[in-house]
Amino acid sequence: CGLIWLRLGRAVPLRDRCVSPFQIPAPAGSDKKYEDWAYGEQLWMWENRKKFADRARGCWEGTKGAFHALCWPTAGVVEVSRADRPYTELFPQEAIRGWVIEVSPGGLERMRAWLEASRASDKPFDDEGWQHYYASVYKYDLFFTCHHYVARALREAGVPVHPGRCWLPRGFWSQLDGLAVSSFQRAGAPSRKAGL
Numbered sequence: 771c772g773l774i775w776l777r778l779g780r781a782v783p784l785r786d787r788c789v790s791p792f793q794i795p796a797p798a799g800s801d802k803k804y805e806d807w808a809y810g811e812q813l814w815m816w817e818n819r820k821k822f823a824d825r826a827r828g829c830w831e832g833t834k835g836a837f838h839a840l841c842w843p844t845a846g847v848v849e850v851s852r853a854d855r856p857y858t859e860l861f862p863q864e865a866i867r868g869w870v871i872e873v874s875p876g877g878l879e880r881m882r883a884w885l886e887a888s889r890a891s892d893k894p895f896d897d898e899g900w901q902h903y904y905a906s907v908y909k910y911d912l913f914f915t916c917h918h919y920v921a922r923a924l925r926e927a928g929v930p931v932h933p934g935r936c937w938l939p940r941g942f943w944s945q946l947d948g949l950a951v952s953s954f955q956r957a958g959a960p961s962r963k964a965g966l
Contacts, residue, residue, distance in 0.1 A: 792923070793806045795878070796852060801852075803853070803855070804852065804856060805850060806849075806850070806851040806853065807849070807885050807923070808848070808849040809847070809849075809906060809916050809919035809920075810846070810847055810916050811844055811845075812844060812846065812847045813844070815849065815903075816847050816896065816903050841912070843909035844909065844910050845909065845910070846905075846906035846908045846909055847903055847905065847906055848888055848889050848903070848904045848905075848906045849902070849904075850894075851901045851902070852900055867943070869947075869950035870950055870951045871924065871949055871951065873927040873928060874928065877927035877928040877929070880927060880928070881923050881926045883926070884922065884923055888906055888907055888908060889904040889906065889907070890905040890906060917936040917939065918936050921936045921945075930949070932945065
């Protein structure tokens with residue numbers, strides 16, 4: 771069986787974003803052990819990191835773009851990162867809340883197919899070595915955010931998550947709490963009570 775490591779972070783200096791990425795075993799033949807998949811609004815997730823050396827301005831512009839996207843659909847971006855170690859070991863100081871969810875090998879295969887189909891092209895529009903950015907086939911808006919993306923991927927794997935209950939972080943987190951094999955929360959991570 772495969773294990774999916776989900777993490778929910780908050781904007782921190784290392785990554786400059788708050789998304790719902792998750793880590794899965796890398797495909798057979800890969801030179802890395804793990805893949806980290808994330809989805810977000812293009813201005814928030816990719817452009818603000820490229821355009822603005824000033825983190826505060828980049829964060830403001832990205833936040834403004836994300837709020838705009840909630841009212842008007844904007845371009846979505848899929849980020850795929852590959853690593854030899856779990857995310858928690860790569861960034862041990864990041865405040866995170868995480869869940870481990872067990873899925874069958876067939877479920878992992880179906881989920882990977884869905885994730886790959888969420889990219890508009892197999893070729894990234896930006897390649898930073900271990901991080902690859904792709905245009906998404908999905909627009910980012912009120913009805914399809916980063917939480918919906920993860921929920922849809924998990925649903926493809928056979929995990930009974932309801933994307934319609936992911937409007938706010940609390941709805942998503944409460945579903946994951948009931949489905950996880952294990953979970954933990956590092957100091958400074960958003961708590962379930964702090965979720966909107």
